[in-house]
Amino acid sequence: MIAFGPVPSRRLGRSLGVNNIPAKHCTYSCMYCQVGRTHGTEIERRAFRARDAVVAAVARKLGECRARGEPVDYITLVPDGEPTLEIDLGGMMRELRHLHVPLAVITNGSLLGRQDVRADLAEASLVSVKIDTAEERTWRRLNRPHASLHLAEILEGLRDFATSYRGVLLTETMLVAGVNDADADIDATVTFLAELSPARAYLAIPTRPPADRAVRPPTRTVLTRAVQRLARVLPRLALLTEDEAGPFAQTGDPIDDLLAILAIHPMREEAARAYLAASTIGAEGLDALLAAGSVMRCRYRDRTFVRRARPTPHGPE
Ligand code: SF4
Known part of the structure; x- marks a missing residue:
């Protein structure tokens, strides 16, 4: 199904989800991924789904929601993979904007080193980027990126994007016990997040079944310390430590x-x-x-x- 929901989301209110690429094409294979391992990470942008088919599916779903009086706060590109792998992302979003609902993209940010990806994402009203760590070794262990990706290029691309982007920029950081929750790691993450100055920085812990069964959330003590470190420099910090609340909508x-x-x-x-x-x-x-x-x-x-x-x-x- 290309369009689904609306799904209740603490970040986005009632979000009509769009699978703009099929499962599971991703540049990463995160230890904590809730849709399972990526069997072969990829970085080539290409056409996955026809623009017309995606726009028609979203328009149909939105029509069903409106007929039932279901509010939709955002149309969100949130496939179980990486949405920026789609080469026609910018054109797709320009068409979706005609539906008069704000557009959001949830991305792992791994292709933001590319100018064409930054230009495509600029079409969205809201972009949420994953930044779990600013340390190369930790990033390779936690996010298990495609071998051709380099964290320094991604972070530089994120800086460029944050400087020029006119929409709402959110960040999301997943803390995993023993992987990216050491004080030094968190300090590096905090320093980088502060540079971006996001509208809101979200801190998350694993609450759903992860790809790697060994993944555990940090202890309460570690989490509290991390929150204190982050809150010192990021006044707009929010926790995503519980399942997202609210009833899921039924549209058909x-x-x-x-x-x-x-x-x-x-x-x-x-x-x-x-x-x-x-x-x-x-x-x-x-x-x-x-x-x-x-x-x-x-x-x-x-x-x-x-x-x-x-x-x-x-x-x-
Ligand atoms: S970036 Fe997202 S979809 Fe890709 S492996 Fe990580 S959590 Fe899963």
């Missing part, structure tokens, strides 16, 4: 809607059951999806989640 077929959400956003099992219970399908619809193999259970930190089960284009996960 509840099963299609749920599967589209689960493809990118694992949900706690009870939340998925509640979602279907509020529809004509009923909570037991989840049992049918589990039995059919369309969704699968996974455990993370003593909680049971459900996620979309599907082969990746690069082979089995």
